[in-house]
Amino acid sequence: MEDHVGAAVRRLLEQRNLFLKTENDDVGKVVYVCADDRTPGGFPVGHVIATAGGRTWLAYARVPKGGYHDIAQVAVGVPTFDAAIRAVLDHARSADILRAVERRPGAATKxxxxxxxxxxxxxxxxxxxxxxxxxxxxxxxxxxxxxxxxxxxxxxxxxxxxxxxxxxxxxxxxxxxxxxxx
Known part of the structure; x- marks a missing residue:
């Protein structure tokens, strides 16, 4: 299972002040896309999970649902890790990310x-x-x-x-x- 992020996706992560955090659980490897809101672990805006023995990926992202945000599956059977992370970035709402960053503790007031x-x-x-x-x-x-x-x-x-x-x-x-x- 290759979990490599290409230069274009790396730039998107940097521009949005996002980082990747990997965890292993009962399901397997889960990679979270998090906003750097200066809290331990960051603010998760989505995640990807390896499937089919690592040959494909599932992507989940925070999306608007009524008056709040919810985690929803946004892509199934994605062939590469890079494409799965891009699917999260395409669906995670910039406004939602900004909200987390606006609230980060210790940051200069904007x-x-x-x-x-x-x-x-x-x-x-x-x-x-x-x-x-x-x-x-x-x-x-x-x-x-x-x-x-x-x-x-x-x-x-x-x-x-x-x-x-x-x-x-x-x-x-x-x-x-x-x-x-x-």
Whole structure:
């Protein structure tokens, strides 16, 4: 059983701040794809399992399911380890990975800014939850990483539809670009 990752997949792992972690259990060899969120073992976003005596692979990834993320099988009978890891990377959601990294302990605090309709800006600052939303004037709104993580999977109902999807803040079905401050 060859478990070699090619240069292209290695680059994808590095770009997304992901690493591989191997474990052996009753099923056999399991290789986890984890986000480096600075917790012991990382935040698993998917895994691959060797089958057929190591000749093929199964791939599983965290995918959206309703208002949460669940592990689902995303590929069966993949002929190489490299292709199985790529299947995990193709299906694991970048927003889900970002959420884990946003919450990593000990990391420097990040903020995000969006320019939104002035009415939406005023409304956002009246919310009791999440904390960490500041109206900067002229429709510019700053969000702490904790506020962004909260809005990726907000409780319902809020008086307007509000959610962060990828790099967009969606307020009342109007998308706004959410930019990470440097």
């Amino acid at each position: 903020t995000y800014t969006a320019v939104v309709d002035p009415g939406h800006a005023e409304w956002l600052t009246t919310l009791e939850e999440p904390q960490g939303i500041t109206h900067l004037g002229g429709g510019r709104v700053r969000f702490t990483e904790a506020a962004v993580a909260y809005l990726r999977n907000p409780p319902s109902p809020l008086s307007l539809y509000l959610q962060v999807q990828g790099d967009e803040l969606v307020v009342d079905l109007v998308p706004y670009k959410l930019t990470r401050d440097r």
